[in-house]
Amino acid sequence: MIHSLLARGSSIFRSSAMQRVLAFGGLIVLFVGFSLASPNFFNFENIKGILLATAVNGVLALGSTFVIITAGIDLSVGTVMTFSAVMTGVFITFWHLPVPLGVLAGLSAGALCGFLNGTMVSRMRLPPFVATLGMLYATKGLSLVISGLKPIYFTDTPEFATISMGSILGMIIPGFDIPNAVLILFGAAILANLILTKTVIGRYTFAIGSNEEATRLSGVNVNAWKTVIYTMCGIFAGLGGVLMGARLNSAQPALGAGYELDAIAAAVIGGTSLKGGEGTIVGTIIGAFVISTLANGLRILSVPQEWQIVVTGAILVMAVYMDNLRRRKE
Amino acid sequence: MPDKNPEDYLVLMQGIDKHFPGVHALNQCRFDLKRGEVHALVGENGAGKSTLMKVLAGVYKKDAGRIFVRGQEVEIPNPRAAIDLGISTIHQELNLIPHLTVAQNIFIGREPRQKIRFLLDDKAINEKAQQVFDMMHLKLEPGTLVANLTVAKQQMVEIAKALSLNAEVLIMDEPTAALTEAEIEELFRIIRKLREQGVGVIYISHRLEELKQISDRVTVMRDGHTIDTVNTQDATIDQIISMMVGRTIYEAAPDVPEHQEEEVVLEVRNLSRGNVIKDVSFKLKKGEILGFAGLMGAGRTEVARAIFGADPVDSGEIYVHGRKAVIRSPKDAVKYGIGYLSEDRKRFGLTLDLDVENNMVLATFRKFMGALGWVNDSKIHQTANHYVQALSIKTPSVQQKARYLSGGNQQKVVIGKWLTCDTDILIFDEPTRGIDVGAKSEIYRLLNELAHQGKSIIMISSELPEILRMSHRIVVMCEGRITGELSSAEATQEKIMKLATQRGVVMRDNGVALPQNNGVV
């Protein structure tokens, strides 16, 4: 009862914007810091590298953001991503189907996994943690089974790799060869932002995360919408799989576990609340960039990769701690 | 029971049965509602009122029984089905979505779209919400986040939401519990207008004096049974009460014990905070019950929260037992021996998933620990059972999760929790709101007992009879200021109302002119 009292605080929510400002400020600090520390950081090639490195995690984090705003969690996005890449490989390389069909297969595989997650969470009332953990194992195993434990290469269809590594921008503005994967990330982010802020899906995403019971009593079919939201998260994971496959020019069946945590970290650093009801796409994108910039900068400074992981963890905890601090102040 | 013709009624419920684990909540209940009437539903805490209405609203599935709406037998499997049948509900617990705006809350589930059907039309939402507010004479910004509203305002949003559905059946479960007098008047005006338009209103309240003002018929429930339905005109309040409790209860005469001690335990000097608390000073003596009267929004809760360290203040000093106290947080306050029972108990006073007994001892857990941190379960059991009986809390056992108690009984648990505390200074904010008549007098008795033991009590209450009956001394506030102090001997309802509206006709922020003295019975 004692914290009663926050309730009346005037501007709990203005400060969600605050968290985003913090994250953005942090990103700038990282940029300036690394630029001063190393001459190799702030140049076109390296920035391009950071952008590309953000693409996959960014896309995964978009889907995770929706799920987390509903006060849920999706632990399966990393392995679903791999599963989708493998399915794309099956279509294109094993079955020699056209590339667009392969892409569609990847997205559909993601959608199917998301749909199953959503069904387990809503109709079967499994806790999201458990349902998606199950999906993590299932897709991890399936990827290995289907691929026969070996990577599936896309060497016969060089055009597939251009989805990630080609550069339409480079063709329009010579020299400015930002990879397509980055364009796709921003396109997906704009779409996600539109869905989150302007459509019924977005409205119910916040409503469910903020007060599920009240949403249900308002006549909203909460189960159906949760399924939609998890399915959407799956589609983003599928898109991540396509981008990943195109970038590596292969589907690597053993890859994937751990990506879900990066995606969750990106959303959380960007101000999405694990308690639900709060979050933005802009924040998530900034969060994704914070993570990849950190990794990139530390690598340039020759910090061993193991330590990069430690630092990422520290940054994550710090971001959430600062978020809590300002909440407590309210 | 003679069978009624469903055609004659807007809603007819017959033989409704509902079991929860360990509780037979509804036992062959019946209820009917005609067009253009206000039908009140009353009963003690836990009688089954909310459950019966939740069956009608599609929240709970009935075990047995039949429901007719407009003469047709219907099944109502979910809230959507109820809404589609034209049944709209204001639940006892506030059911808003804190992270959405007021307008978004009102139109959730039926959002207006733009021409591209995919996109929401937030402009239209805001405009439509504004229209509803205008109709209600309510001053509220449609774009405000619900989380930033006071409980009273949230309640008004709930009402606006229910009205905007243009329902034919409107269920209101204790809608006035958190409203100001002016807002209640406004609500009654709206209800009367709806009645003229042929809407049937089901009205649940523990403020029995409201029944005479607003209802046409009254149905009384007790222990999951429908006892009787009477025309409001034909029954006295006392008759209704005795139907509710199943016996005649005699209201004990006000028994304020003489207060003699002069020792000041708490002194507040020149407390100010923005324009909600303006230069407030007062003293609280040992063994005294100091009543804080005023209209809702007068700043009484704000003063309590400031003393309790829940809100920062701009200036002012607090002395406990003559020594200056630095209170920056509720933790500090508890250290100084100050306890505060929040008016918003639902949200802050209970751990819903914990059982009744552990909720009760949560604030005083240390008392129940033996050597090595061993928890003395049997002592907890005993204490909890004691208060369950003392406050007549209706629960199958003290091991029931608080979540499954009726609204009023949850509040009693919170009160029990603070009664187990050993604090010298207790601030009770609306201690009897939403509590049935029988339990009210029990709470009064307990407060008197505490004062008798030498504890000092600040009691904030918007119910004048309660203030008059309980207080040794009464402080009246209006718009953040203390406008007067009365001894129990000189205090009358008229004097308090006059002080509570010190500035003549005050325009409240919902734009309704407050009457100088509206019959608080």
Ligand SMILES: Nc1ncnc2c1ncn2[C@@H]1O[C@H](COP(=O)(O)OP(=O)(O)OP(=O)(O)O)[C@@H](O)[C@H]1O
């Ligand atoms: N979900 C539930 N699970 C278990 N028991 C329940 C549940 N809901 C209500 N009950 C029990 O059913 C009985 C009737 O509760 P109900 O909420 O209908 O009372 P009420 O008449 O509305 O009381 P109040 O005036 O306190 O709001 C109570 O004994 C309560 O404990």
Ligand SMILES: [Mg+2]
């Ligand atoms: Mg109730």
